[in-house]
Amino acid sequence: MIVILKPHSDPEQLNSLIAWLEGKGITTHLSMGEDHAILDLMGDTAQLDADLIAALDIVEDVKRVREPYKKASRKFHPEDTVVQVGNTQIGGGSLTIMAGPCSVESEEQVVAIAKAVKASGATMLRGGAFKPRTSPYSFQGLGAKGLEYLKAARQETGLPIVSELMDISQLPLFRDVDVIQIGARSMQNFDLLKAVGRQEKPVMIKRGLCATYEEWLMSAEYVMAGGNSNVILCERGIRTYENYTRNTLDLTAVPVLRKLTHLPIIVDPSHATGKSALVDPLSMAAVAAGCDGLLIEVHNDPAHALCDGPQSLRPEVFDALAKKLFKLHAAVAELNG
Amino acid sequence: MIVILKPHSDPEQLNSLIAWLEGKGITTHLSMGEDHAILDLMGDTAQLDADLIAALDIVEDVKRVREPYKKASRKFHPEDTVVQVGNTQIGGGSLTIMAGPCSVESEEQVVAIAKAVKASGATMLRGGAFKPRTSPYSFQGLGAKGLEYLKAARQETGLPIVSELMDISQLPLFRDVDVIQIGARSMQNFDLLKAVGRQEKPVMIKRGLCATYEEWLMSAEYVMAGGNSNVILCERGIRTYENYTRNTLDLTAVPVLRKLTHLPIIVDPSHATGKSALVDPLSMAAVAAGCDGLLIEVHNDPAHALCDGPQSLRPEVFDALAKKLFKLHAAVAELNG
Amino acid sequence: MIVILKPHSDPEQLNSLIAWLEGKGITTHLSMGEDHAILDLMGDTAQLDADLIAALDIVEDVKRVREPYKKASRKFHPEDTVVQVGNTQIGGGSLTIMAGPCSVESEEQVVAIAKAVKASGATMLRGGAFKPRTSPYSFQGLGAKGLEYLKAARQETGLPIVSELMDISQLPLFRDVDVIQIGARSMQNFDLLKAVGRQEKPVMIKRGLCATYEEWLMSAEYVMAGGNSNVILCERGIRTYENYTRNTLDLTAVPVLRKLTHLPIIVDPSHATGKSALVDPLSMAAVAAGCDGLLIEVHNDPAHALCDGPQSLRPEVFDALAKKLFKLHAAVAELNG
């Protein structure tokens, strides 16, 4: 951490700051110039509150040199994390395809879709039981019953299931769910993050609508700080001024996160764009960018889906896409040597 | 709601859509042109899922004519809502000033600040007991003890208190808090909104970091749909590309919300900018724009505040500002006739 | 175009609006409901100013059904435009790779890079002679001399050249340049667009830093309206709140533009991210998304480049990337059948 001091700072206040820092085990190094002075802090600076220091009278600005996350950082954990889910692995070179309906509507529906996507090569089944809806008047999901239908579909197909947890009170219902999804709107629900950090199920954290990479990794850090290191990150589009699509898919996140963290990275082109016609080209792009997997909405009757219909693929369209994606993944792996 | 149909739509599918809509009590009116056709829907269209209709093969686009919120809308409730809190009122022409520390640190601290801000004319005491912090390693607030200290300060000064609720499980602790604050990161925590909608305490909803006016009003609608109509809105800055300040305060929200809703509107310049030097001019601007009140951080020792120090005012600075704000409020009221 | 009327509009004003519209050859269709009325406009609505109509007392809102561009629209020109540049073609299924230094520094430099990138398979040479720089104190490019060096490099290698035009006064100097680039900051320099529309050289329009797809296509329309239909679009990142990278590359632009327009689409991952390490994965992603080509910065000594060094690749790194890209392009073409 670097503290930029105001010109002509009061030496007494400066000494008192240095003493306070040294009391916390921080080593300081002062560099004094004509128009500014900087204080270079070394040691465990993650414990320091940069804003607090910036508020001091003698301080002009504070700049971090190191990231504020540790457990999620590749610097301290160079090898890729591979998350084991049922009989499948997320990360470590394989391509995970999580597919299924946005909303679980009935056992019949979800079992039919699960069979279809499994036949196409999907490795996990996704489906929403608790739905975060902008309007209190919209369908809010089947809740516990929806989770039961998902489990029935798992029973039929062997596909592990992933579903969104919206509130701590629902956690007991998720004991038999394979991966707990934290939705974009909950990415900074810190109590929820702590709660899923205290249990062992893998957690997939979707990126908040306007979350920076650092904030997203700090949310992963919350879960990992609680003791659960089975964390998966899912890019699902960010909010920008462009409103032709629902959000703007940020594929740069894939190589950037690859560098910053050891956690697996999934891409969700369905929610990002809200348009099923864009799922194919953007899934291809995500695989070529090096993601570990995709989250794709599939619905056997998209036009009558109870929610998010426009972004779902029909099973036959998904089938063609999934086949292409596995081939592309193999081709890219070969090209990247 | 207007449904724009694709050119040369299949008449059978069109008839089936019209029949489905009429089954829901919607009246339709078809306007057929050479290059497009539109279906105008009349009746209770708030029940319809625009995305679902947009997904139909024959539909090109769907545009809403009416807002999706009702209870929060000024159209159906023309008079301003005035929220009674203890011996003070929010809305209805008065100027509410909520002041206090970002974080409650000790009883001594919060009582001292409460006395100071009361003497300066503040009508409510704010203070964080449960703190949403980006890092799991940062101070997370004093929790229940912090609420006790706030109540002690209320006891001493008579100022009603407002504090942030982060999770449903903390709700019992807030039974004796005067206004429950829903933080920006919780604005779309729909289970939390439902929970505070089922109780009677006034609720102040801060705008999400990238929430539209409509989404924000839909969050108010969640609370009101539960039966609690004591809702206050608080603008606290939105995330933009400009990072000189922490966020970008959107004062346009004040007149826009005034038109769209009957709910009171508070402005928080402290969190929006993260810089105490900007609190004065932006508070003045907010009052001139017509807000119902301000949420201002005051700390008796900003440089040593445990969190968010840089954005807090010292009590003597706050005193001068509060006096100016009440005078400005009176002057603006006179000018606006 | 759909005009949404206020409830209980004055019939006289409505008749006068209808008469005015019909005077312009527009057919209208009125749909009258209980809580609103809409006027559906048919005919050449591109001539109408939506804002003007929206300003009328009786009008609540105006919504466009059709895009405001014509010549750039795929609806009126279903086949892909292929732009012939020297001995190479842009669009129509081939992969164009434009490579070269951000800034032309010397004849020696640009000739060396041109030879290297040609050997790697690049089909065009890019290089900046006139540089848009945020600071008046930064290097502003070699100007006319820079263009001469580019031509010398073309002479040596046969590669067509593309360079940025910043002001109309420089146009005579570009007579012998193969493709005129309009930079992101000039995307809405309408006089410049008109000027390049009045000449015949192909024009590559980079997307503005916060331009919507529609605004970008309207800039293409400016050039095409002047008579020049050799227009190429180049996605180069948009400005968002995320500042880990310089801008946020929007690869969704590729399939969206493919649908909206017949013009070729190039992607520039170098400028978008400002980090050379991200050029490889994002170039791969762009090809998989279906772009017609890439604009990649290559420098024989990136660390000493006079500008934008961090985003340039070394020739040997570019060589490996270019080889991968052509293979990936072939693989994707085969997969997409």
Next chain:
Amino acid sequence: MIVILKPHSDPEQLNSLIAWLEGKGITTHLSMGEDHAILDLMGDTAQLDADLIAALDIVEDVKRVREPYKKASRKFHPEDTVVQVGNTQIGGGSLTIMAGPCSVESEEQVVAIAKAVKASGATMLRGGAFKPRTSPYSFQGLGAKGLEYLKAARQETGLPIVSELMDISQLPLFRDVDVIQIGARSMQNFDLLKAVGRQEKPVMIKRGLCATYEEWLMSAEYVMAGGNSNVILCERGIRTYENYTRNTLDLTAVPVLRKLTHLPIIVDPSHATGKSALVDPLSMAAVAAGCDGLLIEVHNDPAHALCDGPQSLRPEVFDALAKKLFKLHAAVAELNG
């Protein structure tokens, strides 16, 4: 400027960097820690290209301590700049109101509006002769004839005139215009900035749609570096995700710029919001925030304005607003002491 070095940097490369910097007259100070090292640069660092240094193998990051602008900076020019325009002054405590039509339509129109706004207290007349329009099919302004009409209105009323310059080639036509406006879309048209920097007329620079404060001030620096120090800044809204209004007016710009620069600051609420009903409250807010003036659209027949009608005020509405603004300005001045 602070250069953060990678851990274990090659000492030879480090020495070579230090030597290169010292050759440029920069003094360096090295601070070596366990996990990082920093090189503090002192002297005229504005000449250095931060990106170039950041590209070096041994460098992890570069952070500026000082702003890259000088002539526009308050640090080097503590007193407010006051721009004399005809018989009026911009800056220095007075309130400038520039009013007039978005587009000049006829001599009759502009003279009538000029008389009306002068009677209401406006100190300058604004009007567009050359109009930047997104569509090539929209009305592009009356051009030279429009400027003549503005001059006729000045002749009648004595109000100095301000109008937008779009291209260098139009500069000779502006010789008799009092203030040259650089539009938001031209804010980074660097050749245009240089051209108006080489002449003496005051220049008002509107903020670009997604320009940071620093970029905006760098555009002012371009003009001032050319020798013209009569620069005025105009906030006109930035592009955000919120699309209820055309743009988001950023009133934080007023106090921030007040601190960073000595140049006068004007606010344009008409263009920012695109809605005339918002002009009143946001003008009030801008004055309370401390701006030096306002740019307000007034039209004698807003519903039939050829462009931007919805954001114009009628003369009688403007009259009431202007009277309020002068009173508010006086009240705020008194309150701020």
